[in-house]
Amino acid sequence: MSDPLLHLVQAGVRYVDLGRQLRTGMPQSPNHPAFHHSLPRRHGDMERADGGSAANDMISTGTHVGTHIDALAHVSQDGRLHGGADAREAGLGGRFDELGVHTIAPMLRRGVLLDIPGLLGIERCADGYEITVADLEAAAARRGLEVGAGDVVLVRSGWGQRFAEGAPYVGLDSGVPGIGEAGAHWLADRGVHAAGADTIAFERLAPGGGHATLPAHRVLLVEHGVYIIEALDLEELAREDRHEFTLVLIPLNIYGATGSPVRPLAVF
């Protein structure tokens, strides 16, 4: 019997890992409980009769830390969730049964990279820069691509390089680049399935403004039911000059969760 994976390898199919390594102290939004990894049972703590032992570790984390996907349960606007349900009444056993991360099907979809620093001829977008609709259109046109219904669109700002700095709340005072409300409407108008970026909040955060307003979250999650993926590593994909690929993304099947860590792959 032939091995289907071998066929893929022989056909030259490759992938780029878009997920960031989970580490205690990595950059994250201060909105969320941080990632912690500990080793409560070390080798030798309990030795078996045969001389063997096992080390067992433990993680605790907000579901919106590291590379992750936002479920539709995550954000409400003016007391309403996507679909109009009362957000304050919502929870497990209620609307989160329909909007939790367990309802996001594994993704095997056309992925499109819109590389904004590549377009602008810079290393990375300035902190707090709003990526405009003109930027999005020019980045797609530069590669002869059209964004279409069902796509997963990944917007690279270059900010992901700051993960190397290691500070947990890096960049919040100076702002974080990303799309704004207009960019979110542009994506929603094209019927995308999900949109992601290489930053902690997907959309632009104004210098000193923190998370005071999140218009792109409102437009995509609440108004249009478009999932958001954050803290992606898009550097290698840009270096590889890959702008169209198959995006493979599987959220954890956590019942009713507002988000989930993910490890997406760009396959080409």
Ligand code: UVW
């Ligand atoms: C932000 O910090 C806004 O990230 P998330 O959408 O995961 O809450």
